[in-house]
Amino acid sequence: MRLSAYFMPTLKETPAEAEIVSHRLMLRAGMVRQASAGIYSWLPLGLRVLKKIERIVREEQDRAGAQEVLMPTIQSADLWRQSGRYDAYGPEMLRIADRHGRDMLYGPTNEELITEIFRTSVKSYRELPRMLYHIQWKFRDEVRPRFGVMRGREFLMKDNYSFDLDYEGAKKSYNKMFVSYLRTFARLGLQAVPMAADTGPIGGDLSHEFIILADTGESEVFCHRDFLDFDVLGAEVDYEADLEPVVQAWTRLYARTDDKHDPAVFEREVPADKRVQRRGIEVGHIFYFGTKYSEPLKAQVATPGGESVAVHMGSYGIGVSRLVGAVIEASHDKDGIIWPEAVAPFKVGLINLKIAAPDCNKAGEEIYAKLQEAGVEVLYDDRDERPGAKFAGMDLIGLPWQLVIGPRGLDKGVVELKRRAGGEREELSLEAALARLTG
RNA sequence: CGGGGAGUAGCUCAGCCUGGUAGAGCACCGUCUUCGGGAGGCGGGGGUCGGAGGUUCGAUUCCUCUCUCCCCGACCA
Numbered sequence: 064m065r066l067s068a069y070f071m072p073t074l075k076e077t078p079a080e081a082e083i084v085s086h087r088l089m090l091r092a093g094m095v096r097q098a099s100a101g102i103y104s105w106l107p108l109g110l111r112v113l114k115k116i117e118r119i120v121r122e123e124q125d126r127a128g129a130q131e132v133l134m135p136t137i138q139s140a141d142l143w144r145q146s147g148r149y150d151a152y153g154p155e156m157l158r159i160a161d162r163h164g165r166d167m168l169y170g171p172t173n174e175e176l177i178t179e180i181f182r183t184s185v186k187s188y189r190e191l192p193r194m195l196y197h198i199q200w201k202f203r204d205e206v207r208p209r210f211g212v213m214r215g216r217e218f219l220m221k222d223n224y225s226f227d228l229d230y231e232g233a234k235k236s237y238n239k240m241f242v243s244y245l246r247t248f249a250r251l252g253l254q255a256v257p258m259a260a261d262t263g264p265i266g267g268d269l270s271h272e273f274i275i276l277a278d279t280g281e282s283e284v285f286c287h288r289d290f291l292d293f294d295v296l297g298a299e300v301d302y303e304a305d306l307e308p309v310v311q312a313w314t315r316l317y318a319r320t321d322d323k324h325d326p327a328v329f330e331r332e333v334p335a336d337k338r339v340q341r342r343g344i345e346v347g348h349i350f351y352f353g354t355k356y357s358e359p360l361k362a363q364v365a366t367p368g369g370e371s372v373a374v375h376m377g378s379y380g381i382g383v384s385r386l387v388g389a390v391i392e393a394s395h396d397k398d399g400i401i402w403p404e405a406v407a408p409f410k411v412g413l414i415n416l417k418i419a420a421p422d423c424n425k426a427g428e429e430i431y432a433k434l435q436e437a438g439v440e441v442l443y444d445d446r447d448e449r450p451g452a453k454f455a456g457m458d459l460i461g462l463p464w465q466l467v468i469g470p471r472g473l474d475k476g477v478v479e480l481k482r483r484a485g486g487e488r489e490e491l492s493l494e495a496a497l498a499r500l501t502g
Numbered sequence: 503c504g505g506g507g508a509g510u511a512g513c514u515c516a517g518c519c520u521g522g523u524a525g526a527g528c529a530c531c532g533u534c535u536u537c538g539g540g541a542g543g544c545g546g547g548g549g550u551c552g553g554a555g556g557u558u559c560g561a562u563u564c565c566u567c568u569c570u571c572c573c574c575g576a577c578c579a
Contacts, residue, residue, distance in 0.1 A: 100570085
């Protein structure tokens with residue numbers, strides 16, 4: 064993409080409304096614009112990141128055996144009355160009436176709808192287990208939206224729902240998602256730690272929040288240092304195998320958010336040199352809720368013995384749009400964003416320092432064409448701007464690599480390759496630089 | 503929802519106290535000089551001063567109501 068033709072309205076100054084760093088940087092980098100409180104428009108650069116995150120989430124859901132569906136944003140109130148949540152949900156749910164005066168709502172979540180879909184089509188234990196997910200916009204009318212896309216009212220969320228015959232089966236589904244989440248966040252370049260979460264009236268130990276560590280996170284978290292060294296992506300996962308040992312390994316060590324933190328236990332279970340106290344952001348939540356919805360909504364299947372039982376369900380959420388902000392919170396410096404390669408909107412920012420110089424242009428066009436041929440996502444700054452503005456802009460949007468073509472280097476037959484994270488620069492021949500970026 | 507703050511140019515903000523018909527920097531357009539880390543000169547365009555009502559000869563400025571946004575707290579992917 065040529066920057067001269069790209070819609071990327073960057074800001075030199077920080078809009079007054081933005082408090083936290085990810086919000087500031089997303090506005091400044093031209094990724095989003097606020098439409099109203101907690102509701103955002105996604106501009107090209109931001110949308111590219113959102114789509115990349117979405118794709119990784121999708122790939123890992125599929126890999127774990129879940130199947131994608133797409134449910135609507137607008138739902139009828141009837142189902143919610145059946146589950147009892149229409150009244151229970153409160154003002155956080157956006158309620159709408161259609162032209163006929165029917166009560167509708169903008170879905171804050173989809174348990175009711177997916178259960179309805181399931182119950183009308185699945186009648187036998189033979190068709191279990193099933194995991195169905197979708198990635199869809201949700202709306203929760205937060206009293207006080209804040210932190211940009213991290214805590215918006217409208218947000219993109221992946222929610223998966225599992226259906227099993229009994230608790231044992233549900234636990235297997237739960238474990239699949241547990242492992243899937245570890246892989247998902249690792250692929251996004253994040254350190255995520257599963258922390259025991261409140262299971263509410265259901266009880267049991269099948270609820271975890273996945274917290275990523277970021278210095279600007281909204282809550283204090285405490286965990287064992289070994290979490291940070293686990294190699295998640297090292298081995299392929301066999302989702303049909305028994306995942307319990309993996310889950311055990313990840314839940315044995317201490318990891319709690321501040322509201323569950325117990326200093327006495329922390330100090331007893333974790334050696335002093337292994338204690339990690341950091342800030343964290345919740346980006347995922349997995350939850351087993353048994354027959355909470357299948358009973359009122361009558362999602363029943365026949366058992367091998369012929370009796371009808373309510374299915375055991377779980378739900379598994381990942382805040383996809385929140386992750387865009389969360390990645391920035393976890394990865395930035397004073398100059399701007401530092402994208403992990405997996406979610407970067409482009410891999411390379413190609414900077415032509417001097418548009419007016421024929422040799423710079425020739426080299427720039429050549430590299431741009433070759434990178435594109437090689438399938439490398441490249442943003443070519445071909446604007447007639449001063450070098451300082453180009454450097455600052457490229458640092459701000461945080462592409463992993465910057466390739467700088469300037470008269471000074473070309474005289475020596477070299478271009479400059481800079482890694483955004485760390486800032487190391489290297490002078491290379493044009494060919495060597497290309498080989499580096501396409502290799 | 504309780505408490506606090508803010509709405510003036512695309513962005514950051516001044517002016518309001520003490521009423522007289524709106525400014526700066528950045529951004530934008532033209533031009534000259536510059537050209538390896540958000541340059542400088544000159545010239546220019548751009549504002550229902552959030553909205554409604556009131557007081558006044560006259561309101562961005564004073565009063566009332568209202569809308570929106572932000573921050574702190576209680577709640578959440």
